[in-house]
Amino acid sequence: MLAVKHMSPAPPLHCSFSAPIQTLKPTLTLPLIPFLKKDKFRFRCELTSFGKPQKWAVEFDSTTIPNPRPVLMASTATLTSSPRNAKKVCLFYCAETKALAERIAAESDAIELRSITWRTFEDGFPNLFISNAQGIRGQHVAFLASFSSPGVIFEQLSVIYALPKLFISSFTLVLPFFPTGTSERMEEEGDIATAFTLARILSNIPISRGGPTSLVTFDIHALQERFYFGDNILPCFDSGIPLLKARLQQLPDSDNISIAFPDDGAWKRFHKQLQHFPTIVCAKVREGNQRIVRIKEGDPKGRHVVIVDDLVQSGGTLIECQKVLASHGAAKISAYVTHGIFPNRSWQRFGEDKGGCPANGLTYFWITDSCPLTVKEVKNKPPFEVLSLARSIAATLQI
């Protein structure tokens, strides 16, 4: 007999499984969360008797209650982490991030998408409604934001400020790309560091029952920015580099890869994560009025060089690096940036090198899906390849 313990409101159900399940003597290790799927109750349970946790979906036809007949569905993909610790997360998102949100939810059964009605009043100010607000009480809630331009900040901020106060058990803001990150210092009095403005705004997110909001962001531009945030927010700085490393290992010439950093800043940010690759460091040097890119250390000759940086704007720096590396004998050149900002369609300057001409084109240009508007434009356009942050975000939501 399988005693099924689950969350209210349904009463406990007792049901018997026919062989072979009976012989396995499954034990339940999770409180089950039933959710209605039309006329059926669907339970997910974990069978641990054989040491390797497996998730099965069990569907009960409620028309046969009080003796429901369970039908075992195919096992869902095993999670690498023990489902014992999986916390269910309600994931909200904005229009721009819908595709990424769907990918994140596909990574884990514990993540459920939720919706918001995004409308505008005639005067341009947002008219927002959080559907089923009472349903998120006591739940872990996350919001997947994207501040692609100043104009979309206010509407997302209104939701971000409202969610923590709806009696949720914790709140996580996932902001894969933190814009303004490059405007983070005052070189002279009068400079305005807009990164400080944005950090301040985010630091003011109300705390929830779970304490301070967790803020997940990838490859923030300046490492000092972590200190711009107040104590009511817990920044969690993640990186897209593991995605790059995994991709590089799949390449046929994976043992001929060298990593190039366009400047010392990039080297500081990333060299520790890429230590096992030979390294080339470039630098911008002043020659008269001009600034030109030179190779400071390392040798690209005959190598497949991958230029790595946190973000790309117009691409000018990358292109100059590419030229210098090509003129020093690089066999192939690729690029990786976590954030493909590419204002004014500047991605169009990057052509594909189909072989032998690294000065004029790249073999690969990897970006993540942190900037959804760009992803839409470069999808399926070589040399661009999009590496998705979905799995990384799904894992971070479990923290």
Added chain:
Amino acid sequence: MEEGVLRVMEKPNEKQILLFYCMESEDLARKVAEQSPLIQLQSINWRSFDDGFPNLFINNAQYIRGQHVAFLASFSSPAVIFEQLSVIFALPRLFVASFTLVLPFFPTGSFERMEEEGDVATAFTMARILSNIPISRGGPTSLVIYDIHALQERFYFSDHVLPLFETGIPLLKQRLHQLPDTDNVVVAFPDDGAWKRFHKLLDHFPMVVCAKVREGNKRIVRLKEGNPAGCHVVIVDDLVQSGGTLIECQKVLAAHGASKVSAYVTHSVFPKRSWERFIHKNDGSEKAFTYFWTTDSCPLTVKAIGNRAPFEILSLAGSIAEALQI
């Protein structure tokens, strides 16, 4: 004419104010500076990076140390908030003696309650953002707002800002006293909300109160109290959006015998050029509104309307210049 000129005794400690402003508010800022030699305009470089995010520079930042500083803001759309906010968050930390934010029109003000769980009250978001302005050597930032939509909104702000709620009604009263038929003026409120907000400031005028009443599926405006017959009725409210409510009120008042109908709103939001339906046409057709008074709290609208009848702009400049001395 010498008689009747009052000499204002100059207080020994009247403050010199350095006034910064956003691009939209330049005209109003200039008018404010003209009100007093103590108010001096300062400038900011407003540029954008290619990615759309602001690239800002406060000119002569060291000069403002030890000075009273103010910023004249205008949040006409969500898109302009971030750039102005960056300046607003930066100025108090430049060793100024005090900081005042003048935001004549507080947008989102009409979205300030949750009627059902799931509603997002954007007025709360806005108040929260403004409450987060850093304090300066002069203590909490003073926040000057005209005719905020809901009186409860004063409590949405934290202790780090000192909201100063002003009103444009004195400008209206002054204008009404100048009218030739000033003795025949009756003030009308389009709903109880407007009456609550303004009746105390206008209690020496006879009053009419309207109400929106449900009849089947429709909502129509009715006269609730007062008698407009034979009078010059001035409808008073804090703001106008598309103008639908005002037009319906005007019809009801005219039907009840008002000889002339005018309107006053502090804030002319008028999205999508909806003010055009009020413009007097030169084709001899009947003029619904004799006057339409509004302030310059919404600079983009005011610029678009210009001088066209029946609109008359009553400037907040004098009132703002005085508020800066508080």
